[in-house]
Amino acid sequence: MSLTDTKIRNAKPKEKPYKLMDGLGLFLFVSPNGSKLWRYRFWLHGKEGLYSIGDYPMVSLAQAREARDKARALVKQGVHPVRQRQEVHLRQANEANNTFEAVAREWMDHKSVKWSEVRHKRVKRTLEKEVFPEIGALPIKEISSARLLPLIRNIAKRPKRPAPVTALLVQELCGSVFRYSILTLRAENDPTYALRGVVERPRIKHKTPLDKKDIPVLVGKLANYGGSPVTVAALRLLLLTFVRPGEVRRAQWDQIDLDAAEWRIPAPIMKMRDTHIVPLSRQAVGVIRELHRLTGDRDYLFPNIRRPKSFMASTTLNQALANIGFRGKFSAHGFRATASTLMNEMDFDEDLIERQLDHQERNATRASYNQAKHLAKRKAMMQEWADYLDSLIRGADKVVSIRSKKAA
Numbered sequence: 057m058s059l060t061d062t063k064i065r066n067a068k069p070k071e072k073p074y075k076l077m078d079g080l081g082l083f084l085f086v087s088p089n090g091s092k093l094w095r096y097r098f099w100l101h102g103k104e105g106l107y108s109i110g111d112y113p114m115v116s117l118a119q120a121r122e123a124r125d126k127a128r129a130l131v132k133q134g135v136h137p138v139r140q141r142q143e144v145h146l147r148q149a150n151e152a153n154n155t156f157e158a159v160a161r162e163w164m165d166h167k168s169v170k171w172s173e174v175r176h177k178r179v180k181r182t183l184e185k186e187v188f189p190e191i192g193a194l195p196i197k198e199i200s201s202a203r204l205l206p207l208i209r210n211i212a213k214r215p216k217r218p219a220p221v222t223a224l225l226v227q228e229l230c231g232s233v234f235r236y237s238i239l240t241l242r243a244e245n246d247p248t249y250a251l252r253g254v255v256e257r258p259r260i261k262h263k264t265p266l267d268k269k270d271i272p273v274l275v276g277k278l279a280n281y282g283g284s285p286v287t288v289a290a291l292r293l294l295l296l297t298f299v300r301p302g303e304v305r306r307a308q309w310d311q312i313d314l315d316a317a318e319w320r321i322p323a324p325i326m327k328m329r330d331t332h333i334v335p336l337s338r339q340a341v342g343v344i345r346e347l348h349r350l351t352g353d354r355d356y357l358f359p360n361i362r363r364p365k366s367f368m369a370s371t372t373l374n375q376a377l378a379n380i381g382f383r384g385k386f387s388a389h390g391f392r393a394t395a396s397t398l399m400n401e402m403d404f405d406e407d408l409i410e411r412q413l414d415h416q417e418r419n420a421t422r423a424s425y426n427q428a429k430h431l432a433k434r435k436a437m438m439q440e441w442a443d444y445l446d447s448l449i450r451g452a453d454k455v456v457s458i459r460s461k462k463a464a
């Protein structure tokens with residue numbers, strides 16, 4: 057006799073488990089603790105099998121009969137229903153582990169052993185912000201070039217803030233994830249390969265000088281910058297000394313002599329591979345004294361935020377300039393071009409400017425002689441340059457006294 061909902065509801069637990077038969081192998085297993093479980097009993101290849109369907113009342117009588125009928129159909133085809141369900145669950149689990157996001161996170165974990173903490177966070181943040189919301193839930197093997205193209209183009213051509221560099225970074229990171237999925241046998245191709253050239257990398261004019269009127273703007277924005285005061289000090293020192301950004305980032309306290317107002321950059325750091333003496337104006341000395349209160353207990357004037365025993369990261373200065381409104385317009389390398397352009401316009405001695413820029417003589421004997429000969433003049437020039445910058449910042453039209461070629 058077939059079961060009814062009323063009979064099932066009224067079934068009470070007994071001291072021992074018992075069965076309520078419904079028909080065609082379906083029965084309700086009632087446990088002493090009161091639980092009721094639907095099961096289907098079948099025979100396949102001469103062996104008995106039990107197929108669990110679910111708990112009552114979560115699985116109703118009608119749903120249990122439907123599940124039994126599907127299992128019976130498999131048995132008639134010679135398919136074991138339990139094993140078939142296990143295969144379905146395994147396939148679903150594999151699909152969940154093979155989404156773009158799942159593979160990308162696995163790839164990040166794999167790479168984290170070699171990456172710095174900063175790089176790992178940067179990659180993770182980019183993928184979570186730009187990529188996962190769009191394609192993270194898709195099976196990685198089903199993602200095509202056509203699916204990636206709008207993702208990359210939309211980033212590059214954002215209406216309010218186009219980000220071609222970010223688009224290229226996203227394309228590069230996605231390519232790495234796809235290549236990792238190929239190595240782990242979860243995809244067969246890298247769809248980013250066909251998208252090469254879709255976004256052009258913008259040309260950054262690293263050596264474009266600031267216009268004279270832009271210097272007070274930049275200094276004013278630095279004064280109100282909400283970022284690290286150490287980064288601000290580095291940019292101010294670049295403006296006052298116009299050494300190379302890499303030389304500023306690597307500056308160490310044992311290179312600085314504030315009493316002599318000199319910064320001696322050792323030969324291994326210099327592009328020309330010779331010790332370079334940088335005269336320090338009163339303003340530059342003031343910046344360094346302020347900085348000493350912040351980093352004087354470290355080896356480097358400008359330590360790395362994440363790794364205090366190392367020096368400032370190569371992207372920090374340009375990122376700060378971008379943050380205050382100079383993205384794509386001016387870079388840290390441009391301070392040298394700015395000083396060279398303005399000082400030549402103001403008739404400073406060309407040889408002094410070139411020596412200060414470390415565009416020095418290749419002949420070692422002549423270079424040594426010229427460095428000693430010009431040092432005192434360069435000190436005077438650098439002080440006048442700093443005073444000139446102050447006058448620009450105050451809004452004066454010109455410096456009262458400017459050393460000319462004839463005076464030099």
